[in-house]
Amino acid sequence: MAPYMNYLIRTLMPALLFCLAVAVAGCGAGTYNSGDRRSADKPYSGTEATQRPYRIAGKHYYPMASANGYVEKGRASWYGRKFHGRKTSNGEIYNMYAMTAAHKTLPMNTWVSVENLENGRQITVRINDRGPFVAGRIIDLSYNAAQRMGIVEPGTARVKVTALGKATAYSKKDHTPVNFTPVDYWKGNFTVQVGAFKVRTNADQYRIKLSRDYLNAHIVPYEDDRGRFYRVRIGKFNNLNDAVMFSERLMAGEGFGYAFAVAED
Structure with missing residues (x-):
């Protein structure tokens, strides 16, 4: 471990x-x-x-x-x-x-x-x-x-x-x-989440802005007991390590307030 x-x-x-x-x-x-x-x-x-x-x-x-x-x-x-x-x-x-x-x-x-x-x-x-x-x-x-x-x-x-x-x-x-x-999150489909919005228009504007510099800028809606959210994600990876390294680079050198790797279906 x-x-x-x-x-x-x-x-x-x-x-x-x-x-x-x-x-x-x-x-x-x-x-x-x-x-x-x-x-x-x-x-x-x-x-x-x-x-x-x-x-x-x-x-x-x-x-x-x-x-x-x-x-x-x-x-x-x-x-x-x-x-x-x-x-x-x-x-x-x-x-x-x-x-x-x-x-x-x-x-x-x-x-x-x-x-x-x-x-x-x-x-x-x-x-x-x-x-x-x-x-x-x-x-x-x-x-x-x-x-x-x-x-x-x-x-x-x-x-x-x-x-x-x-x-x-x-x-x-x-x-x-x-x-x-075995449950294994090292391999699969991964991307990096960089934002979440309650208003779809704000999410769309952010996605458009990101798409100029990053591949696979997309929005994933999510709904829970507090309402509906629009999660903005960028990048596409087939292993967790690459997604984590990308999120680290975004925060350390490219001015993102937060970024973290997530698994996608």
């Missing part, structure tokens, strides 16, 4: 200046001290937003670009009814009876195997939230997942978390995932 963290610190620090201006908070300390579970990525949401660096209580977190080979041991906690029906960090509605969990840095929608090292029980859950932000705790389970693991009463347990990847096939009997593929 050290090489990856060093890479992120070196390449994403300029973009982090913008990211840190965004108020962020994911899940807190588990059942008994869960804290505030607001979306960790406003004013933008979706997969690309949950891959951006963020800060909680003065500590920086850098979401991993790949879950391949991830294994970790530590303490698991859980969160339940207080957050039932609220939005998770990836925009889904938290369901305390679903098999989901929160993790500080794994890519969203990564399925992980969680083994209770104290009683041998094992479950499979999908990451759809951020947290827990308490020292020594590595994963925050939904109520249902915690109940199956036998940690509802004690509140925490020592566990082993192993990343499985993104589900590609499900059991016909109970719809549980049976096949997985």
Whole structure:
């Protein structure tokens, strides 16, 4: 993990200046001290937003670009009814009876195997939230997942978390995932976001201005509970590294107030 963290610190620090201006908070300390579970990525949401660096209580977190080979041991906690029906960090509605969990840095929608090292029980859950932000705790389970693991009463347990990847096939009997593929954001379709506007005309004017000097200047509409936004993006890349380097160049040498790499379909 050290090489990856060093890479992120070196390449994403300029973009982090913008990211840190965004108020962020994911899940807190588990059942008994869960804290505030607001979306960790406003004013933008979706997969690309949950891959951006963020800060909680003065500590920086850098979401991993790949879950391949991830294994970790530590303490698991859980969160339940207080957050039932609220939005998770990836925009889904938290369901305390679903098999989901929160993790500080794994890519969203990564399925992980969680083994209770104290009683041998094992479950499979999908990451759809951020947290827990308490020292020594590595994963925050939904109520249902915690109940199956036998940690509802004690509140925490020592566990082993192993990343499985993104589900590609499900059991016909109970719809549980049976096949997985690694979640990897290093390869794919990427661009760089440089602005977001509430007024479409302003977004159009900015896009036209950028198109004189940059390729693939385009607008991506996005709508949430606060209204509709028009996100302006430039550039087109087939790997995350090139997109990050481009965003760094825009901020360091070309006068952009903020720029960050995002994944596109």
